[in-house]
Amino acid sequence: MAKKSAAQAPLxxxxxxxxxxxxxxxxxxxxxxxxxxxxxxxxxxxGPGTLYGSIGRxxxxxxxxxxxxxxxxxxxxxxxxxxxxxxxxxxxLEAELKRYRGVVxxxxxxxxxxx
Amino acid sequence: xxxxxxxxxxxxxxAMLLRMYPRPFRERFGEGMAQTFHDLCRERRDARRGLHxxxxxxxxxTSVAIIRExxxxxxxxxxxxxxxxxxxxxxxxxxxxxxxxxxDWNWPAxxxxxxxxxxxxxxxxxxxxxxxxxxxxxxxxxGVALLAGFALGWSTMVQTADSGHPERLWYLSVLVVGFIxxxxxxxxxxxxxxxxxxxxxxxxxxxxxxxxxxxxxxxLRMAVGHGVLVALFTASGxxxxxASLAGVE
Numbered sequence: 001m002a003k004k005s006a007a008q009a010p011l012x013x014x015x016x017x018x019x020x021x022x023x024x025x026x027x028x029x030x031x032x033x034x035x036x037x038x039x040x041x042x043x044x045x046x047g048p049g050t051l052y053g054s055i056g057r058x059x060x061x062x063x064x065x066x067x068x069x070x071x072x073x074x075x076x077x078x079x080x081x082x083x084x085x086x087x088x089x090x091x092x093l094e095a096e097l098k099r100y101r102g103v104v105x106x107x108x109x110x111x112x113x114x115x
Numbered sequence: 116x117x118x119x120x121x122x123x124x125x126x127x128x129x130a131m132l133l134r135m136y137p138r139p140f141r142e143r144f145g146e147g148m149a150q151t152f153h154d155l156c157r158e159r160r161d162a163r164r165g166l167h168x169x170x171x172x173x174x175x176x177t178s179v180a181i182i183r184e185x186x187x188x189x190x191x192x193x194x195x196x197x198x199x200x201x202x203x204x205x206x207x208x209x210x211x212x213x214x215x216x217x218x219d220w221n222w223p224a225x226x227x228x229x230x231x232x233x234x235x236x237x238x239x240x241x242x243x244x245x246x247x248x249x250x251x252x253x254x255x256x257x258g259v260a261l262l263a264g265f266a267l268g269w270s271t272m273v274q275t276a277d278s279g280h281p282e283r284l285w286y287l288s289v290l291v292v293g294f295i296x297x298x299x300x301x302x303x304x305x306x307x308x309x310x311x312x313x314x315x316x317x318x319x320x321x322x323x324x325x326x327x328x329x330x331x332x333x334x335l336r337m338a339v340g341h342g343v344l345v346a347l348f349t350a351s352g353x354x355x356x357x358a359s360l361a362g363v364e
Contacts, residue, residue, distance in 0.1 A: 029150065
């Protein structure tokens with residue numbers, strides 16, 4: 001059986017949240033963490049181990065890439081590595097959201113019949 | 116609220132914990148992870164909250180991730196070793212099969228084992244260095260250098276054994292120069308470029324200065340062979356120089 005590309009394979013919740021956080025622009029590790037927390041209204045709390053482990057695998061599969069090392073003007077004067085979503089990452093995010101929409105449509109259909 | 120001393124202590128402990136990641140992972144993400152932990156500590160400080168709730172969770176979460184990364188690393192290393200072992204076996208088939216057809220090629224079984232170990236060690240060096248370095252020019256430089264070094268070492272040993280001219284062992288000094296250069300350069304691209312140019316220069320010098328003591332047709336073949344090796348060492352040096360100029364360390 002042919003191996004699915006990164007854009008076709010279902011994403012783990014951590015990868016989905018990281019892609020979502022990067023979909024609006026480049027961010028450094030702490031920035032991704034805060035964006036994930038904001039996107040999930042505080043429900044998803046990602047530690048550095050999960051975050052950087054996921055980023056490592058996402059770089060390997062071409063979903064994200066390191067973009068730059070620079071100072072964040074809103075923080076201190078330390079230089080931070082920024083990450084950005086790739087074209088393949090964007091395609092994977094869109095495919096995953098489409099899958100979610102499909103699941104939600106099915107669930108809503110059943111919910112409507114059930115009540 | 117945590118004091119500065121407490122924050123510093125937690126950061127030092129976290130830095131120690133990060134040392135338990137596999138080296139390639141630590142070198143790539145260790146700084147970012149330490150920085151993120153620092154940012155989280157600062158966020159707590161700004162919110163005038165202590166670290167005793169955050170730190171144990173982060174330490175636990177990172178410890179679980181360390182176990183996962185080490186497991187992945189070992190499994191990938193195992194796969195690499197298996198692939199290199201199979202590749203070395205495939206390459207060993209060349210002398211193994213050739214020795215059946217070439218007269219006077221009577222290697223004992225031990226010689227094949229030693230050659231296999233040599234193939235395997237060369238392949239593992241390339242695989243491990245290539246895993247660490249993402250730049251194509253660095254990987255290609257390592258590949259070409261290993262190929263040329265292997266060819267030089269092999270041909271020198273065979274010619275010395277066949278001809279009984281121990282002075283040909285001088286050619287091995289090229290490899291000694293390479294070994295010292297690699298140790299001094301600590302795998303930095305710029306240092307490796309200089310090392311490879313040095314190896315090319317030493318080989319060219321020995322080829323010119325040292326009398327071959329071989330019949331003229333053999334001497335010509337040796338000169339051509341050494342010319343090719345000088346070109347390969349130089350090409351490898353240029354690849355490392357390219358990697359160095361591209362900012363690869």
